[in-house]
Amino acid sequence: MAASLPPDTKPEVDAIVETIIYLYTESRRLTKGLAAQFGLTGPQLTVIKLLEELGDLSLSSLSERIRAQNSTVTGIIDRMEREGLVKRERSTTDRRVVYIRLSEKGQKLAREIQVEPMEIFRSALTDLSQSDLEHLLRILAKLQKRVVSHVEGRVSEAMGAPRVGEEEDKP
Amino acid sequence: MAASLPPDTKPEVDAIVETIIYLYTESRRLTKGLAAQFGLTGPQLTVIKLLEELGDLSLSSLSERIRAQNSTVTGIIDRMEREGLVKRERSTTDRRVVYIRLSEKGQKLAREIQVEPMEIFRSALTDLSQSDLEHLLRILAKLQKRVVSHVEGRVSEAMGAPRVGEEEDKP
DNA sequence: TCCGGATATTTCGTACACGAAACATCCGTG
DNA sequence: CACGGATGTTTCGTGTACGAAATATCCGGA
Numbered sequence: 001m002a003a004s005l006p007p008d009t010k011p012e013v014d015a016i017v018e019t020i021i022y023l024y025t026e027s028r029r030l031t032k033g034l035a036a037q038f039g040l041t042g043p044q045l046t047v048i049k050l051l052e053e054l055g056d057l058s059l060s061s062l063s064e065r066i067r068a069q070n071s072t073v074t075g076i077i078d079r080m081e082r083e084g085l086v087k088r089e090r091s092t093t094d095r096r097v098v099y100i101r102l103s104e105k106g107q108k109l110a111r112e113i114q115v116e117p118m119e120i121f122r123s124a125l126t127d128l129s130q131s132d133l134e135h136l137l138r139i140l141a142k143l144q145k146r147v148v149s150h151v152e153g154r155v156s157e158a159m160g161a162p163r164v165g166e167e168e169d170k171p
Numbered sequence: 172m173a174a175s176l177p178p179d180t181k182p183e184v185d186a187i188v189e190t191i192i193y194l195y196t197e198s199r200r201l202t203k204g205l206a207a208q209f210g211l212t213g214p215q216l217t218v219i220k221l222l223e224e225l226g227d228l229s230l231s232s233l234s235e236r237i238r239a240q241n242s243t244v245t246g247i248i249d250r251m252e253r254e255g256l257v258k259r260e261r262s263t264t265d266r267r268v269v270y271i272r273l274s275e276k277g278q279k280l281a282r283e284i285q286v287e288p289m290e291i292f293r294s295a296l297t298d299l300s301q302s303d304l305e306h307l308l309r310i311l312a313k314l315q316k317r318v319v320s321h322v323e324g325r326v327s328e329a330m331g332a333p334r335v336g337e338e339e340d341k342p
Numbered sequence: 343t344c345c346g347g348a349t350a351t352t353t354c355g356t357a358c359a360c361g362a363a364a365c366a367t368c369c370g371t372g
Numbered sequence: 373c374a375c376g377g378a379t380g381t382t383t384c385g386t387g388t389a390c391g392a393a394a395t396a397t398c399c400g401g402a
Contacts, residue, residue, distance in 0.1 A: 010297060010304065012296075012304045012305060012307075012308045013293055013296045013297055013304070015308055015312075016296060016304070016307055016308050016311060017292055017293060017296070019308070019311040019312065019314075019315050020191060020194060020195060020311065021195065021238070022315060022318075023191060023311070023314065023315060023318060024191060024192065024195040025238065026318055027318075032390090041356095041357065041358080042357095042358090043357085043358070044357095058380080058381095059380075059381065059382095060379090060380060060381080067192070067196065068358085068359070068360090069359070069360055069361075070380075070381065070382080071359080071360070071361075071362095071381085071382070071383080071384090072358065072359050072360070073381095074381070074382055074383085075357080075358070075359085076357085076358075078382095079356095079357075094367075094368070094379095094380085095366080095367060095368085096366065096367045096368070096379065096380040096381070097367095097379095097380060097381080098380080098381065120318055120321050121188055121318065122184055122188060123321075124314050124317035124318050124321065125183075125184045125187060125188070125314065126181060126184055127317060128310065128313065128314070132310050132313070133181065133183040133184070133187070134183060135306060135310065136183075136187055136307070136310045136311075137183045137186055137187050137190070139299065139303050139306065139307045140187060140190040140191065140194070140307075141186075141190065142299065142303070143190075143194065143295050143296065143299070144190050144193055144194060146295035146298060147193075147194060147197055147198075147291055147292070147295050150291050150294075150295065203360090212386090212387065212388080213387095213388090214387085214388070215387095229350080229351095230350075230351065230352095231349090231350060231351080239388085239389070239390090240389070240390055240391075241350075241351065241352085242351085242352075242353080242354090242389080242390070242391075242392095243388065243389050243390070244351095245351070245352055245353085246387080246388070246389085247387085247388075249352095250386095250387075250388095265349095265350085265397080265398070266350095266396080266397060266398085267349065267350040267351070267396065267397045267398065268349090268350060268351080268397095269350080269351065
């Protein structure tokens, strides 16, 4: 069972967790609001800008990009297709894969919306000093590494296949 | 309309956004996995630990705590009540409010689960050096302040009530 | 006291979001 | 060629998540 972590948490830790949650949820909220001005939802805006930038994508690569399950993206594309924003095109070389392509309407909308998803987040970040940026990235990377190794530990444990030599991150 | 941000984004910015998204989604995923071991969902686990810590809460204060809309929490509580984890109790002093109370079963479960939500996140954070912690918090706070003022600007703009002296964030 | 605005909760409709199972297709090996 | 495992997509069931409207109750004046 997961070790019980005594609640002697440093105040900074709570504040940091709070802040990260705030930043993340606020970015999503803002993207959503922006999208709504064009009759879109948040994920739909993300998909449109992604397709505009990268061209046609298979459903799986789309799900990878937006970090969602295939089944989730199927639904998003269903609704976008219903609205005439995208079209599904079966690949001729591999008839399992489906390419998602912007329709005329979708392309027009994409050009109209001059904003990246997570834009506010990004623009706030670019205002930081270079040294702050680098410092922030360094610390976050350290944090991520810790979480990743924690996760991998859990996974292998759950699978009964303890892997060795997986790079421990000792400070 | 939102200013069009040219895509000359610094590489650090992308990496930071990526990392924060990773940390947030991973924490949620882990909470969810942990909850599943006890037949709960992520939000349900959060609610149970919250009620254990704070005692009975009205539905609104519960929604504030977990940063969700009342209508969302209504659904969560509906399902938890169906499972016999919590009970609804109408307040006698103000008959509009409903208090949510852990049942016997809910209390037992809460004691059984020795982990805070977002625990992995927190434990990774507590491993950072104190100076890293402080630095991280300082930078994130700066970031949050920028986003907050941006949001407030948007809101007043949308409401046709342009407020002045609200700190414009021009680079 | 009576009423209109404020506050607390629920209902309703829509859109994610996920995992498991179904389904179709591909591909390597015998 | 056949077939069994791998891969890509969809279907299905459940659980958030939100905003707008409905409902119930409270409260401060006229």
